[in-house]
Amino acid sequence: MAASMTSPLTGPLYEQYLYSYPHKLAYGAITPERSLTEVWAAEPKDALCLYVHVPFCEQRCGFCNLFTFANPNEGLPARYLRTLERQMARTRAALGAAHFAQYAIGGGTPTYLSADQLGELFDVLKGRMGLDPRTSPGSVETSPLTATNDRLRVLRDRGVSRISMGVQSFADGESASIGRRQAAPTVHDAVRRIRDHGFPTLNLDLMYGLPDQTEESFALSLRAALEHRPEELYLYPLYVRPLTRLGRAAAPSPDDQDWDAERLPLYRAGRSLLLAEGYAQVSMRMFRRAGAPDPATTSSYRCQRDGMVGLGAGARSYTDDVHYSTAYAVGAQKVRTILEAYVEAEDESFDRVSWGYLLTEEEKRRRFVILSLLNESGLDLAAYRRRFSSEPHVDLPELEVLLAARVPDPLIERTEDRLALTPAGFERSDQIGPFLMSASVRRLAREGPRS
Numbered sequence: 001m002a003a004s005m006t007s008p009l010t011g012p013l014y015e016q017y018l019y020s021y022p023h024k025l026a027y028g029a030i031t032p033e034r035s036l037t038e039v040w041a042a043e044p045k046d047a048l049c050l051y052v053h054v055p056f057c058e059q060r061c062g063f064c065n066l067f068t069f070a071n072p073n074e075g076l077p078a079r080y081l082r083t084l085e086r087q088m089a090r091t092r093a094a095l096g097a098a099h100f101a102q103y104a105i106g107g108g109t110p111t112y113l114s115a116d117q118l119g120e121l122f123d124v125l126k127g128r129m130g131l132d133p134r135t136s137p138g139s140v141e142t143s144p145l146t147a148t149n150d151r152l153r154v155l156r157d158r159g160v161s162r163i164s165m166g167v168q169s170f171a172d173g174e175s176a177s178i179g180r181r182q183a184a185p186t187v188h189d190a191v192r193r194i195r196d197h198g199f200p201t202l203n204l205d206l207m208y209g210l211p212d213q214t215e216e217s218f219a220l221s222l223r224a225a226l227e228h229r230p231e232e233l234y235l236y237p238l239y240v241r242p243l244t245r246l247g248r249a250a251a252p253s254p255d256d257q258d259w260d261a262e263r264l265p266l267y268r269a270g271r272s273l274l275l276a277e278g279y280a281q282v283s284m285r286m287f288r289r290a291g292a293p294d295p296a297t298t299s300s301y302r303c304q305r306d307g308m309v310g311l312g313a314g315a316r317s318y319t320d321d322v323h324y325s326t327a328y329a330v331g332a333q334k335v336r337t338i339l340e341a342y343v344e345a346e347d348e349s350f351d352r353v354s355w356g357y358l359l360t361e362e363e364k365r366r367r368f369v370i371l372s373l374l375n376e377s378g379l380d381l382a383a384y385r386r387r388f389s390s391e392p393h394v395d396l397p398e399l400e401v402l403l404a405a406r407v408p409d410p411l412i413e414r415t416e417d418r419l420a421l422t423p424a425g426f427e428r429s430d431q432i433g434p435f436l437m438s439a440s441v442r443r444l445a446r447e448g449p450r451s
């Protein structure tokens with residue numbers, strides 16, 4: 001889509017999804033490497049988030065560039081679980097006293113694990129990390145084929161509060177075009193099973209911009225999802241990334257300007273439908289049904305303030321000063337090599353931090369602005385001043401540029417106490433995020449490892 005004359009946003013409308021900052025592509029070697037104990041020493045640990053990565057799936061979808069492996073050798077998931085337990089023991093020793101206010105088990109597809117293995121995972125999370133899923137809200141990702149009754153029963157019995165399922169589309173032709181083996185009746189059955197188990201929050205992911213998708217077919221998928229009145233819905237614009245099946249086929253091309261022009265009306269139609277159905281917009285992608293549980297009230301974890309402990313191959317962890325991860329990859333061969341190395345790793349290797357990003361004071365300020373501005377809560381000016389003893393538009397002059405921009409509507413609304421995206425701003429989140437990145441993070445993310 002052509003940017004208006006007064007828009008400073010010259011990149012493509014769908015430039016980059018910034019779900020965190022700095023982007024993991026900007027990570028590099030941390031030399032000399034740090035010890036886990038030292039990295040966490042100064043961090044408050046009374047309301048941490050725990051993330052567990054389960055890198056297995058029953059299929060490799062054509063669009064997916066996540067760190068995951070389809071149909072691993074029998075035995076690998078069990079070895080992976082044993083390694084997770086070893087990593088937990090070392091991590092807990094390094095952290096000392098810590099309380100997890102929230103947790104997420106993601107992937108991949110965590111429900112690729114059997115019901116017994118999921119039970120074991122919760123046992124070790126409690127035994128090794130002190131996680132109590134009955135008192136801390138937590139989310140588990142699933143897929144239509146693996147959301148079976150026996151697994152859902154384990155998750156419900158353990159107190160999981162949120163189930164998130166990737167659907168992408170209820171049109172079978174569209175699912176096939178993105179290399180996803182699934183039929184709409186199977187998806188509906190899976191959602192009904194989840195509902196029957198009574199989880200407080202159900203999230204469904206849908207995608208737009210799929211090959212041959214039309215406004216009508218997208219609306220049909222949305223209506224099919226709405227039949228189940230999910231508490232949350234994520235609408236993801238399709239990104240075609242290198243090393244994925246779609247990326248290799250270059251279908252559609254990521255640089256295709258016409259494709260941007262196709263995704264924007266789909267987004268607008270989807271957003272209007274959800275607002276009319278009683279959903280509130282939380283971010284460009286996320287919509288929450290009125291009255292649904294809101295983590296702002298159910299959990300004391302705040303991503304702007306509290307750290308995240310990532311466990312498992314490819315998981316990221318955040319402290320105020322250091323963001324780090326273990327090795328990750330997209331291509332099947334490299335993913336397999338990394339997984340084999342993970343399950344063979346010596347216990348001591350989990351005590352070291354050698355890959356990540358050391359945040360400067362400037363990057364901390366950018367992170368605060370980017371994460372809050374791209375959300376419905378907006379940038380709380382008093383909170384920024386309290387934390388940094390400074391003004392956000394002085395630290396990030398780009399904010400003034402965005403405030404002055406008209407496309408033709410303003411992108412940001414300024415009130416006395418906050419800056420918040422307007423609807424025109426929300427739909428340009430994937431341009432605004434990259435626009436607010438520092439030059440060095442942008443350069444590193446552009447040149448970062450891709451394998």
Ligand SMILES: C[S@@+](CC[C@H](N)C(=O)[O-])C[C@H]1O[C@@H](n2cnc3c(N)ncnc32)[C@H](O)[C@@H]1O
Binds near residue numbers: 142
């Ligand atoms: C962590 S993934 C996992 C979901 C789950 N494994 C499944 O597929 O059923 C979360 C969501 O990100 C979205 N996603 C992943 N890759 C994407 C891409 N290349 N473009 C747009 N959305 C994507 C999909 O909607 C997906 O459901």
Ligand code: SF4
Binds near residue numbers: 166
């Ligand atoms: S979209 Fe989900 S099921 Fe498909 S490969 Fe990615 S993580 Fe696995």
